[in-house]
Amino acid sequence: MVFSKQQEDLQRDLGVERDKSLKLMSKFATVISGVRRCGKSTLARQYLRDTSTVYYMRFEDINLTGFELSDFGKSEEILHEMLGEGGTYFFDEIQNIKGWEKYIRQLVDRGEKVIITGSNAAMLSSELGTRLTGRHLSGELFPFSYKEFLKLRREKHSLLLFDEYLGEGGFPEFLKANDPEILRNLFQDIFYRDIMQRNELRSETAIKSLLQYAISNIGRETSYNKLKNLIGVGSANSVSQFMQHFEMAYVLFEVRKFDYSVRKQMVNAKKIYCVDNGIINQNAFTFSENRGRMLENLVFLQLRKEGKEIFYHKEKHECDFVIRQGTKVREAIQVCYELNSDNRLREVEGLIEAMKAYGLKEGLLLTYDEEDTLRINNNTIRVIPVWKWLE
Numbered sequence: 001m002v003f004s005k006q007q008e009d010l011q012r013d014l015g016v017e018r019d020k021s022l023k024l025m026s027k028f029a030t031v032i033s034g035v036r037r038c039g040k041s042t043l044a045r046q047y048l049r050d051t052s053t054v055y056y057m058r059f060e061d062i063n064l065t066g067f068e069l070s071d072f073g074k075s076e077e078i079l080h081e082m083l084g085e086g087g088t089y090f091f092d093e094i095q096n097i098k099g100w101e102k103y104i105r106q107l108v109d110r111g112e113k114v115i116i117t118g119s120n121a122a123m124l125s126s127e128l129g130t131r132l133t134g135r136h137l138s139g140e141l142f143p144f145s146y147k148e149f150l151k152l153r154r155e156k157h158s159l160l161l162f163d164e165y166l167g168e169g170g171f172p173e174f175l176k177a178n179d180p181e182i183l184r185n186l187f188q189d190i191f192y193r194d195i196m197q198r199n200e201l202r203s204e205t206a207i208k209s210l211l212q213y214a215i216s217n218i219g220r221e222t223s224y225n226k227l228k229n230l231i232g233v234g235s236a237n238s239v240s241q242f243m244q245h246f247e248m249a250y251v252l253f254e255v256r257k258f259d260y261s262v263r264k265q266m267v268n269a270k271k272i273y274c275v276d277n278g279i280i281n282q283n284a285f286t287f288s289e290n291r292g293r294m295l296e297n298l299v300f301l302q303l304r305k306e307g308k309e310i311f312y313h314k315e316k317h318e319c320d321f322v323i324r325q326g327t328k329v330r331e332a333i334q335v336c337y338e339l340n341s342d343n344r345l346r347e348v349e350g351l352i353e354a355m356k357a358y359g360l361k362e363g364l365l366l367t368y369d370e371e372d373t374l375r376i377n378n379n380t381i382r383v384i385p386v387w388k389w390l391e
Helices: 002-010 040-047 071-083 100-109 126-131 146-153 159-168 172-177 180-199 204-215 224-231 236-248 262-267 277-283 291-305 344-357 386-390
Strands: 029-034 054-058 088-092 114-118 136-141 252-257 270-274 309-314 318-325 328-335 362-367 372-376 379-385
Touching: 002 054, 002 071, 029 040, 029 100, 040 088, 040 114, 054 071, 088 100, 100 114, 100 126, 146 159, 146 172, 146 386, 159 277, 159 291, 172 180, 180 204, 180 236, 180 277, 204 224, 204 236, 204 252, 204 270, 204 277, 224 236, 236 252, 252 262, 252 291, 270 277, 270 291, 277 291, 291 309, 291 318, 291 328, 291 362, 291 386, 309 344, 318 344, 328 344, 344 362, 344 372, 344 379, 362 386, 379 386
Parallel strands: 029 114, 029 136, 054 088, 088 114, 252 309, 328 362, 362 379
Antiparallel strands: 252 270, 309 318, 318 328, 372 379
């Protein structure tokens, strides 16, 4: 019986305790979304470890191939017969079932406690917005943070460990097995299942080239027109749609140039970042040992995990990240691997320009392992190692 076997799965190793809290309430569905294999189901199982009765269904189980919306009712009856009444519902990778949100709405209206996970950000938009408006509590999960990585290694910070994390990223299964094939296979799964199949796309070669080009050019400015010409598709709108699919699958993220005009934000060049440094290293066309770009990607990911509204600044000079809260920019952050005679003026000028543009008296310059405080006119720049900033 498939459900009996899945109940056993609930009890397997709960792994490293995640630095992510969940809230579970009756009449609301708790939604955990994030990239495939980042640990969503483990987080839910950690939260439910002391819950006596859990109605668990994992829809990536091959034994549930062909499961349809109409099968939920019978499955619920079976689980109640097996486990009794009054349990909590936990549905893993539920986006695989067409129309799932209709059944979840029924449970929510009945006052049941429900946790669902999925590997597509569309769960937070179209499906949830259609059936569960005001009836869901949403959260995103990413691969291990540096703090979680150190928990896994059972070590305190060292530059050797930070170097490992900087290059290998935070996917739990890869870090435990240290087999690069895990990340290469994961990339294929994301591409074929979460991008091509889910969105019913056909231009496999062009779309895969676009994805790999983007992963190979993390942190660099690019435009839809440039990408259109690169992969040979008909319009920039097609490229825009493909990029949205990548973001929905949590594999890539766009950062816009800051402008008070949304229209200008849309047409200006974008920067692209990736969900994990290990994915970059194992799947890019060529990604030379550009540790500065990897460091920048790490900073972006932390800002994204914190739910910040992220842009970049560029006028005469460039600042990697500016953070808007409400109607104002509140933070300016520059990232470089090290400050030296070749780049010091450029990095500082970009940060100062952004600070002046948005009326900030203090800026942040994140490096690999340098720490200092720079005072320039009436401005203060705090220089902090990324590893310390992540703690």
